[in-house]
């Protein structure tokens with residue numbers, strides 16, 4: 001059975017909402033983004049309530065690998081070409097600032113934060129050439145980056161870039177710390193928002209500000225998030241090995257194997273792909289481990305998903321024009337540790353009416369990229385016409401059975417159900433009725 005390495009942490013249990021309430025700020029979703037936002041606003045003296053449909057720890061956060069790095073899948077060279085130097089530099093500095101915020105937090109909270117180097121590696125000659133261009137791109141942003149031809153890790157590479165002073169942590173230890181000062185209701189699902197009111201099945205919560213930090217927003221039409229967000233999966237396996245230097249790395253391509261160290265463990269992930277697609281599952285990672293470490297046992301393994309934005313940049317800020325006091329943090333593209341921290345800064349500054357230097361980069365009201373929109377409209381039409389009785393409760397696309405995970409998955413927007421029809425992942429909001 002899948003279990004993440006973080007799940008041994010025991011998190012406190014919180015009550016379920018049993019009456020109508022009023023608050024200044026309502027945060028919906030108790031994953032890393034919701035809790036960092038709630039923590040910052042509480043420290044600023046705001047009256048904050050967090051509601052969570054399951055348990056604190058997040059659907060995505062408890063299954064992350066929790067590297068905190070500016071070396072993510074997005075390439076700074078591409079950002080420079082597409083949006084210019086100022087955009088690329090601001091994006092980079094938003095990430096670096098987020099890492100520093102975690103470092104600052106670790107001075108008062110213990111969540112196994114480590115300052116380590118992050119790497120991006122190439123495994124072919126062609127990738128080496130491309131990575132050299134990326135190295136030059138980061139240098140042109142005036143940020144210290146190193147080129148290395150060899151490293152101490154036992155993965156064969158043709159070269160890598162290194163950023164020093166990045167981070168990694170235990171995400172559930174951070175959450176254990178964050179929840180202690182907050183008012184939280186668990187098993188409390190919001191089904192609808194109208195301006196300043198959020199509705200569960202039985203109760204209402206009135207709030208001056210509402211933050212939707214639920215992974216994929218459950219609000220169906222407002223903001224048109226279904227036109228600009230899909231979900232991708234990533235697979236993880238963990239072995240014991242404490243002989244390697246502390247640090248983390250990603251490959252040139254998003255689906256390449258990535259890794260990080262944690263205490264005496266070595267965590268591998270990869271084979272990222274769209275939810276609902278048949279791919280090789282754990283096979284690429286397990287084959288790699290078997291080849292390199294034939295005598296090691298896999299101690300933990302898990303697969304999970306995250307929201308993917310149309311242009312690779314997260315959506316953080318005001319939800320839509322018609323709900324000016326509702327905010328969103330989503331589209332983290334499997335890089336949610338930095339983005340959750342950035343979201344806590346941007347959303348809190350906006351509520352506190354302070355300037356924020358990164359806000360313009362992540363503006364959720366920007367239009368989806370045309371190629372993304374056209375491709376996904378095509379997929380949605382095909383999936384809506386799929387001849388099956390198993391349909392997603394979100395927009396009605398046909399569901400695909402995943403034999404490995406025994407789940408039903410929606411290719412359109414990544415909703416996921418167990419075999420009994422219980423909802424595992426947004427954007428659908430209800431379990432499926434028996435058909």
Ligand SMILES: Cc1cc2nc3c(=O)[nH]c(=O)nc-3n(C[C@H](O)[C@H](O)[C@H](O)COP(=O)(O)OP(=O)(O)OC[C@H]3O[C@@H](n4cnc5c(N)ncnc54)[C@H](O)[C@@H]3O)c2cc1C
Nearest residue numbers: 029031032033053058060061064065066067190335336337
């Ligand atoms: C395998 C894997 C590895 C990853 N590794 C990294 C990494 O190394 N570094 C990195 O930066 N990122 C990584 N990520 C991405 C990162 O884990 C996510 O971006 C991040 O955890 C998202 O946090 P969140 O708070 O937005 O969502 P979540 O953690 O999913 O929290 C959202 C919460 O909202 C709740 N909710 C949903 N709907 C409702 C509702 N209607 N009412 C009330 N509550 C609701 C959910 O139950 C959930 O608890 C990885 C992702 C995966 C899948």
